[in-house]
Amino acid sequence: MPTGHIMMATSLDGFVARPDHTLDWLDKQPSEGEDHGFDAFQDSVDVIVMGSGSFRTVLGFGEWPYAKPVVVLSRSMTQNDVPDSIRGKVEIMAHEPAELMANFTERGFERVYVDGGAVIQSFMKAKLIADMKITIVPILIGAGIRIFDNADCDTDLEMVSSEQFPSGLVDLVYKVKAA
Numbered sequence: 001m002p003t004g005h006i007m008m009a010t011s012l013d014g015f016v017a018r019p020d021h022t023l024d025w026l027d028k029q030p031s032e033g034e035d036h037g038f039d040a041f042q043d044s045v046d047v048i049v050m051g052s053g054s055f056r057t058v059l060g061f062g063e064w065p066y067a068k069p070v071v072v073l074s075r076s077m078t079q080n081d082v083p084d085s086i087r088g089k090v091e092i093m094a095h096e097p098a099e100l101m102a103n104f105t106e107r108g109f110e111r112v113y114v115d116g117g118a119v120i121q122s123f124m125k126a127k128l129i130a131d132m133k134i135t136i137v138p139i140l141i142g143a144g145i146r147i148f149d150n151a152d153c154d155t156d157l158e159m160v161s162s163e164q165f166p167s168g169l170v171d172l173v174y175k176v177k178a179a
């Protein structure tokens, strides 16, 4: 079975985006020149999975930031919602997480970058996340979309590393302990 891996930035109060999905609080951080390992992380995975919420945000960036194949999980979007400029790079699928991982096994994908809010939560619930790198941004935004929410059981984590940067951002790496 392929393994799921997370790399996300969150506010100190645990939000990955404002309620309206905006990321302005993240963009204004003075972290220019710091290497938080995004390129190395992307190089280490075979495929990227995100929900339609994150896909819509990324489309707003103008430039497609991913070099790896992307699967967008959605029950409301179709392949026709993928702009021509990224046709062939993005596949819309409506699978449940375990079903998707089984599909990836058949396609030879081993490491899966799991991105989003609700999608991360559904992969966590299905126990398909092996490890996570969380960058804590030194800001409280008060409300928004949580990275972890609605868990129906505890998830034990093992600390792998922590690194503080001059900007005040802190990278935390955890392995998910087997239940």
Ligand SMILES: NC(=O)c1ccc[n+]([C@@H]2O[C@H](COP(=O)([O-])OP(=O)(O)OC[C@H]3O[C@@H](n4cnc5c(N)ncnc54)[C@H](OP(=O)(O)O)[C@@H]3O)[C@@H](O)[C@H]2O)c1
Residues within 6 Å of the ligand: 007, 008, 009, 010, 015, 016, 017, 020, 021, 022, 026, 050, 051, 052, 053, 054, 055, 057, 058, 073, 074, 075, 076, 077, 094, 095, 096, 097, 115, 116, 117, 118, 119, 120, 122, 145
């Ligand atoms: N801070 C960061 O580092 C960071 C990184 C990435 C993203 N973000 C932001 O975080 C926010 C996440 O928002 P979100 O929670 O709405 O986004 P999401 O997880 O990207 O998308 C959720 C949507 O995906 C669809 N979906 C299909 N299958 C699903 C499944 N098995 N589990 C869950 N969802 C499934 C559903 O919509 P349908 O109606 O289409 O089925 C659902 O509403 C976005 O604004 C994104 O831009 C922040």
